[in-house]
Amino acid sequence: MHVQYGCGLSAPQKWVNFDVSPTLRLQNFPLLGIVLRPLLNVQFPNNVKYGDIIKGLPVKENSVDGIYCSHTLEHLALDDLRIALKNTHKVMKSGAIFRMVLPDLEFIARKYIENLDLGEPSSSHVFLDNSMLGIKSRSRGFLSFLRSYYGNSHHLWMWDFLSLSKELDNLGFENIRRCNYGDSKDEMFKDVEDIDRFHNCLSLECVKSDFKISTYG
Numbered sequence: 001m002h003v004q005y006g007c008g009l010s011a012p013q014k015w016v017n018f019d020v021s022p023t024l025r026l027q028n029f030p031l032l033g034i035v036l037r038p039l040l041n042v043q044f045p046n047n048v049k050y051g052d053i054i055k056g057l058p059v060k061e062n063s064v065d066g067i068y069c070s071h072t073l074e075h076l077a078l079d080d081l082r083i084a085l086k087n088t089h090k091v092m093k094s095g096a097i098f099r100m101v102l103p104d105l106e107f108i109a110r111k112y113i114e115n116l117d118l119g120e121p122s123s124s125h126v127f128l129d130n131s132m133l134g135i136k137s138r139s140r141g142f143l144s145f146l147r148s149y150y151g152n153s154h155h156l157w158m159w160d161f162l163s164l165s166k167e168l169d170n171l172g173f174e175n176i177r178r179c180n181y182g183d184s185k186d187e188m189f190k191d192v193e194d195i196d197r198f199h200n201c202l203s204l205e206c207v208k209s210d211f212k213i214s215t216y217g
Contacts, residue, residue, distance in 0.1 A: 001016060001059070001063055001064050001065055002014065002015050002016065002064070002065055002066040002067070002068070002188045002192075003015065003016045003017075003018065003057065003059060003064050003066070003067050003068075003091070004016070004017045004018065004067070004068045004069065004070075004192055005017075005018040005019070005020075005051060005053045005057060005067070005069050005072065005088075006018075006019060006020070006053070006069045006070070006071070006072025006073075006075075007019050007048060008021075009043075009044060009045065009048075010070075010192070010194065011044075011045040011047050011048045012191040012192050013047060014188065014191055015068075015188075015191065015192055016049070016059070017045075017047060017048045017049065018048070018049050018050070018051030018053070018057055019044065019048050019049075019050065019051070020050070020051065020052045020053070020054075021044070023044070024044045024048060024050050025050055053069075053084040053087055053088065054076070054080050054083050054084050054087070056087050056090075057087065057091060059091045060091070061090050061091055062090075062091070062092070062093050062094070063091060063093065064091045064092050064093060064096055065093060065096050065097075065186070065188075066096055066097045066098070066099075066186050066188055066189065067088055067091075067092060067096070067097075067098045067099075068098075068099050068100070068189060068192050068193070069100050069101075070100070070101045070102075070192075070193075070194070070197050071101060071102055071103070071197060071201075072100075072102070073100060073102050073159065073164075074102045074103055074132075074155045074156070074157065074158055074159065075154075075155060075156060076156060076157065077156045077157060078156075078157045081157060081167070082167065085167060085168065085171055086171055089171050089172060089173065089208055092208040093208065094208055094209065094210045095207060095208065095209075096207070096208050097184060097185075097186050097189075097205060097206075097207055098173065098205070098206050098207070098208065099179060099184060099189055099193075099203070099204070099205045100203070100204055101193075101197050101198055101201050101202070101203045102159060102164075102201060102202050102203075103130075103131065103132075103155065103158065103159075103201055103202065104159075104160065104161075104200065104201050104202035105131070105158040105159055105160045105202075106160040106161065106202075107200055107201075107202075108127060108130050108131050108158075109127075111126070111127075111130070112124070112126070112127035115127075131155060131158060132153065132154055132155040133154070133155055133158070135154070159202060160202065161178060161202060161204070164202070164204060165204070168204070168206050172208070172209055172210070173206035173207065173208060173209065174206065174207055174208075174209040175205075175206060175207045176204060176205075176206040177204065177205055177206070178202075178203065178204060179203050179204060179205035180198065180203065181193055181195045181198045181203075182195075184205060
């Protein structure tokens with residue numbers, strides 16, 4: 001079994017795909033989904049299941065061969081990320097692979113300093129825009145509120161390689177490394193990865209080991 005969470009609209013047929021979007025839940029209510037669909041402007045594929053990695057996916061422990069998430073972890077608060085990683089570890093078989101892609105705080109920060117050193121007046125604006133930590137305008141009106149609330153587009157906590165590697169190591173993951181698009185020994189990841197999502201981003205691969213002791217208990 002190969003599981004993807006935070007899948008959005010990318011749902012390969014050979015993968016078990018989960019998303020936590022309230023829009024997906026609304027879509028599953030026939031009448032309400034039909035009414036709100038034009039407003040939310042999103043239609044999830046039929047093979048996307050509702051699943052919250054923080055509460056725990058409806059998947060048996062030690063049953064998954066590979067897990068993938070792309071541009072998902074940065075939308076979690078710090079405490080929630082730690083719970084999500086723990087729940088990820090829990091459902092994986094020993095030796096299973098976990099690959100993740102997310103914005104690279106180090107890359108964005110270095111670009112900010114580079115632009116600042118060049119005297120670019122818009123350096124801070126570019127940083128906040130690229131990191132999605134700033135809000136350009138507040139939502140006004142019912143339609144804008146719905147799209148903002150259900151879209152969950154803002155980033156809550158950003159990561160670089162060192163900080164995320166430490167979180168993974170604390171949970172008992174091993175062989176933690178920077179990875180590139182398509183370089184996993186598990187061929188199944190080729191079905192779920194998108195090369196455009198890797199551009200200037202932080203991408204890691206690690207393996208579950210049952211022989212390392214988690215510092216989280």
